[in-house]
Amino acid sequence: MPTHKILFAASEAHPLIKTGGLGDVAGSLPIALQAQRQEVCLIMPAYHDLIIRAGKLTRIHPMLAGFPKGVRLLEGTLPNSKIKLWLVDAPDYFNRPGNPYLNPQGTDWPDNAQRFALFSRVVAAVAMNKAGLAWQPDIVHCNDWQCGLIPALLSLEATRPATVFTVHNLAYQGLFPAETFAALNLPASLWTTDSLEFYGQVSFIKGGLAHADMISTVSPTYAQEIRTPAYGCGLEGLLNHRAERLTGILNGADYTQWDPQHDTLIPYHYNAQSLQNKAANKAALQTRVGLPVAADIPVFAIISRLVEQKGIDLLLGSLPELLHHKIQFIMLGNGEPRLESAFSTLAAQHPTQVATQIGFNEELAHLIESGADLFVMPSLFEPCGLNQIYSLRYGTVPIVRRTGGLADTVVDATAETLKNRTATGIVFNEATPPALLTAFERALALYQKPALWQQVVGTGMKQDFSWKHSAKKYLAVYEQAIAWKEKDTKM
Numbered sequence: 001m002p003t004h005k006i007l008f009a010a011s012e013a014h015p016l017i018k019t020g021g022l023g024d025v026a027g028s029l030p031i032a033l034q035a036q037r038q039e040v041c042l043i044m045p046a047y048h049d050l051i052i053r054a055g056k057l058t059r060i061h062p063m064l065a066g067f068p069k070g071v072r073l074l075e076g077t078l079p080n081s082k083i084k085l086w087l088v089d090a091p092d093y094f095n096r097p098g099n100p101y102l103n104p105q106g107t108d109w110p111d112n113a114q115r116f117a118l119f120s121r122v123v124a125a126v127a128m129n130k131a132g133l134a135w136q137p138d139i140v141h142c143n144d145w146q147c148g149l150i151p152a153l154l155s156l157e158a159t160r161p162a163t164v165f166t167v168h169n170l171a172y173q174g175l176f177p178a179e180t181f182a183a184l185n186l187p188a189s190l191w192t193t194d195s196l197e198f199y200g201q202v203s204f205i206k207g208g209l210a211h212a213d214m215i216s217t218v219s220p221t222y223a224q225e226i227r228t229p230a231y232g233c234g235l236e237g238l239l240n241h242r243a244e245r246l247t248g249i250l251n252g253a254d255y256t257q258w259d260p261q262h263d264t265l266i267p268y269h270y271n272a273q274s275l276q277n278k279a280a281n282k283a284a285l286q287t288r289v290g291l292p293v294a295a296d297i298p299v300f301a302i303i304s305r306l307v308e309q310k311g312i313d314l315l316l317g318s319l320p321e322l323l324h325h326k327i328q329f330i331m332l333g334n335g336e337p338r339l340e341s342a343f344s345t346l347a348a349q350h351p352t353q354v355a356t357q358i359g360f361n362e363e364l365a366h367l368i369e370s371g372a373d374l375f376v377m378p379s380l381f382e383p384c385g386l387n388q389i390y391s392l393r394y395g396t397v398p399i400v401r402r403t404g405g406l407a408d409t410v411v412d413a414t415a416e417t418l419k420n421r422t423a424t425g426i427v428f429n430e431a432t433p434p435a436l437l438t439a440f441e442r443a444l445a446l447y448q449k450p451a452l453w454q455q456v457v458g459t460g461m462k463q464d465f466s467w468k469h470s471a472k473k474y475l476a477v478y479e480q481a482i483a484w485k486e487k488d489t490k491m
């Protein structure tokens with residue numbers, strides 16, 4: 001593969017700032033690309049909390065021409081890597097503590113359109129070598145709606161880098177009222193239904209979907225699903241129109257952080273040959289969350305944003321029945337207040353069976369992966385999902401709904417897959433509480449058969465979803481993007 005210069009733009013990246021899977025991807029894919037001998041620079045907004053964690057940063061002079069006063073670039077390194085990091089420092093837009101997208105009340109910042117339009121404009125300026133960096137990429141890899149305007153802006157340039165737009169979740173689109181379009185001072189030619197207009201509103205994600213040279217999403221199944229009305233969020237027509245440029249590449253897992261053999265956040269390291277240490281982590285987990293320490297009681301767990309997408313209502317609908325069995329359930333998550341309080345109520349009603357931890361806690365997430373027996377992901381849709389992939393490596397058997405990346409990563413335990421030793425979890429179809437309950441009961445029946453259970457755990461732990469395979473697939477997508485760009489700009 002030739003070496004390309006890649007500008008990787010994202011609104012979050014672990015360990016600098018993370019709210020979900022996008023953060024994991026943006027923190028690890030650039031490193032995996034660099035390992036494939038690519039020259040990668042990561043560009044992100046300089047949020048308040050990010051600057052605190054970023055270590056040594058240098059200011060790049062001068063201020064950016066053509067941008068509001070005070071907007072400049074900072075340069076550093078993505079922690080624990082050799083990836084060059086550029087931060088768009090615009091204090092009026094990004095110097096706010098907490099979540100990058102939400103205010104302390106949990107609702108969107110009212111100026112999110114302005115914030116991510118500014119970010120996109122600066123990235124486009126860097127991509128066109130107009131930011132005083134003496135560097136121009138061949139590829140600009142944009143992620144989710146926050147970066148959607150980048151391919152749209154670059155499409156107006158005669159000589160430009162190729163663009164790739166990755167959809168991590170089509171349900172988040174960056175939709176704003178039509179007046180916002182005028183307020184953002186965007187080129188008038190972008191206000192068409194072939195571009196940013198979406199039923200009278202401005203859609204940031206459409207900037208990526210309509211203008212990028214290649215579009216990818218984070219699993220092959222989700223790439224198919226989003227072309228249908230059930231999953232396409234009204235964008236299925238556009239996605240079908242551009243189907244030859246749409247592909248699905250499964251997210252990788254960063255096994256330097258998510259492997260029980262060397263995870264620095266868990267008390268006891270283990271592998272498939274030393275599962276007694278997993279049992280020790282289970283006891284530590286039970287103690288930590290205040291449940292009775294009992295080796296023989298299966299511990300079910302979920303770590304999730306508490307939003308409708310994650311199938312939390314299915315879970316809440318089936319848990320009362322599941323709790324009739326001798327089991328424990330641990331929930332770590334935060335999100336919609338009604339869902340948070342439903343779990344708190346359940347924990348209060350079943351103090352010896354249910355533990356609820358409201359909040360975002362990286363260290364507890366690792367302890368749960370290492371100590372639980374079963375991991376539940378009943379998502380209504382799931383672009384890729386990472387926790388089921390982590391669960392496999394931790395010997396924590398996943399129970400998932402057959403959708404998106406969940407369908408692509410977990411093999412249901414059936415008579416046949418148990419016989420040919422490919423089973424890695426429990427997969428169910430219908431998005432209903434009874435279907436989830438049946439899946440729970442199948443999981444419990446398997447748990448009661450130690451030899452088969454060990455086999456499923458062992459097969460899961462052997463699965464390899466490392467970034468290397470996926471990074472190579474992205475390289476192929478970059479080649480396709482370059483070829484499309486050359487074809488399109490000749491026309």
Ligand code: ADP
Pocket residue numbers: 019020021022024303304305332333334359360361362365384385386387388
């Ligand atoms: P999504 O991006 O839709 O939230 P993913 O499964 O792709 O879902 O990624 C979620 C990531 O965020 C995982 O690394 C998961 O462990 C982490 N995560 C989600 N909620 C929490 C939480 N409350 N505390 C710690 N980590 C969390």
